[in-house]
Amino acid sequence: MRQPFDHTLPDRDMDRPALLSALRARIARLDRSGGVAESGEGIPLCEALDAALPGGGGLSRAAVHEVLEAEPGAAAGFCALVLARAGGTVLWIAAEPDAWPPGLARFGLSPANLVLVQAPRPVDGLWAMEEALRCSGVAGALLVLRELDLTAARRLQLAAEAGGAVGLLLRPDEGEEAAGATAALTRWRVGALAGTGGSAHDLGDPRWQLDLLRCRGGRPKSWQVVWRGAAERLELDEDGAETEQRVVRPIRAAARRR
Numbered sequence: 001m002r003q004p005f006d007h008t009l010p011d012r013d014m015d016r017p018a019l020l021s022a023l024r025a026r027i028a029r030l031d032r033s034g035g036v037a038e039s040g041e042g043i044p045l046c047e048a049l050d051a052a053l054p055g056g057g058g059l060s061r062a063a064v065h066e067v068l069e070a071e072p073g074a075a076a077g078f079c080a081l082v083l084a085r086a087g088g089t090v091l092w093i094a095a096e097p098d099a100w101p102p103g104l105a106r107f108g109l110s111p112a113n114l115v116l117v118q119a120p121r122p123v124d125g126l127w128a129m130e131e132a133l134r135c136s137g138v139a140g141a142l143l144v145l146r147e148l149d150l151t152a153a154r155r156l157q158l159a160a161e162a163g164g165a166v167g168l169l170l171r172p173d174e175g176e177e178a179a180g181a182t183a184a185l186t187r188w189r190v191g192a193l194a195g196t197g198g199s200a201h202d203l204g205d206p207r208w209q210l211d212l213l214r215c216r217g218g219r220p221k222s223w224q225v226v227w228r229g230a231a232e233r234l235e236l237d238e239d240g241a242e243t244e245q246r247v248v249r250p251i252r253a254a255a256r257r258r
Helices: 016-029 047-052 072-086 101-105 122-134 150-163
Strands: 063-069 089-094 114-118 138-144 166-172 186-193 207-215 221-228 233-236
Touching: 016 122, 047 207, 047 221, 063 072, 063 150, 072 089, 072 101, 072 138, 072 166, 072 186, 072 207, 089 122, 101 114, 122 138, 122 150, 150 166
Parallel strands: 063 166, 063 186, 089 114, 089 138, 138 166
Antiparallel strands: 186 207, 207 221, 221 233
16 A cells, blocks of 8 residues: 655754755655746736736745734635745745645645645754755745744845745734844735635635735735635635725835644
8 A cells, every 4th residue: 555645854853964855855756747937937816916016927936925924724825825826846844834735725735745844943944944945946935933033034035036936934923013124025914804605604715814014116005805715716805905004114125724
């Protein structure tokens, strides 16, 4: 009987060169027949969101983006959508990865393209994220973390530019002041709204509150959107118009298990 593929990294006691070799080997074993898109192509979200981002072509590759969790399940779903549309092998890095592949598949992220990486210490997570972003065979990588200083953020941005992958930093929403300055190209806050279903027994399609808090070369905006899972399409909610954020702060240079 064929054994299921193990998407986790080997024992944490291995030295870093051995871990890196093992990680690259596992990435190579995944099916990347579709290839990784060129770094100049943006990752499409939906027409209204794409138009608000620099260049009007979607979320930039070869860059790092922050996502603040106003609601963890909604933020994980949004990140899964982005990683799915990155078009290739993606990594989900956390101290205790609680990402549930079947749940993430609801947002288009195939378990066959997903590598879960356990990084017990923050320094391990940052190292794994930087190495993943530098790897040309990786389409995207996500790191779950609480805090990040500007020096580390700049290193991740440089790694993304070198490898061409999209990087996502998934952080708890503790307010913009607590989040601090960022070297990321964009900063988002993702919250949950009531689903499209009519009862507690029929939640329908998930609805999200998306706030683009910071955007280098763009302006903060907010949207209410709905994810149409059957069509794998993100669209503006009929009752949630696009709005400008009142406070514009220039950026400083440089689905969970239920």
